[in-house]
Amino acid sequence: MKKILIICIIMFSFLSKTNASYEQLAYEFSFKNIDGGKINLQNYKDHVIVVVNVASRCGFTNQYEDLQNLWSTYKDKNLVVVGVPTNNFKQEPGSNKDIKDFCETNFNIDFPMTEKMDVIGGNAHPFFKWTKENHGRSAVPKWNFHKIIIGKDGKVADTFTSITKPSSKKFIDLIEKEIKN
Numbered sequence: 001m002k003k004i005l006i007i008c009i010i011m012f013s014f015l016s017k018t019n020a021s022y023e024q025l026a027y028e029f030s031f032k033n034i035d036g037g038k039i040n041l042q043n044y045k046d047h048v049i050v051v052v053n054v055a056s057r058c059g060f061t062n063q064y065e066d067l068q069n070l071w072s073t074y075k076d077k078n079l080v081v082v083g084v085p086t087n088n089f090k091q092e093p094g095s096n097k098d099i100k101d102f103c104e105t106n107f108n109i110d111f112p113m114t115e116k117m118d119v120i121g122g123n124a125h126p127f128f129k130w131t132k133e134n135h136g137r138s139a140v141p142k143w144n145f146h147k148i149i150i151g152k153d154g155k156v157a158d159t160f161t162s163i164t165k166p167s168s169k170k171f172i173d174l175i176e177k178e179i180k181n
Contacts, residue, residue, distance in 0.1 A: 025154030055092035064167035
């Protein structure tokens with residue numbers, strides 16, 4: 001049993017982001033937006049991109065306010081926030097219209113939002129499969145408001161769990177570092 005455990009530990013140690021091949025960059029992905037149009041990440045080449053899976057009925061929903069502040073503060077410095085509504089964690093049961101109305105009414109959200117989609121599992125959007133493949137398990141959302149930061153090079157710079165607020169020093173420091181790169 002110890003040998004199996006050691007073999008598993010060794011195998012998983014090779015799944016780190018340092019072994020990422022990046023045969024694709026984030027700019028090769030697009031999403032349907034919440035209104036049925038398209039969010040093409042190619043339009044954000046040379047930008048820092050923050051992709052966040054969101055939900056209206058989550059204990060972290062108040063992070064919408066921090067995300068909007070982040071967007072308002074840094075959008076003129078080549079940062080974009082992309083909200084990705086999902087019901088994977090059973091906290092976003094509404095339609096795209098319901099989600100949009102909720103976000104605009106309660107948080108004045110005007111950063112790009114995708115249609116509601118899967119972010120985990122076999123039906124996950126290809127962007128989320130790509131982040132897992134290139135950054136490892138830390139890129140897989142464990143809950144709503146999981147944040148993935150894409151650097152100006154089109155690669156995953158880092159990820160942050162739901163617990164880390166977009167207004168936290170650690171998060172802002174990385175955003176500012178990536179903007180300067």
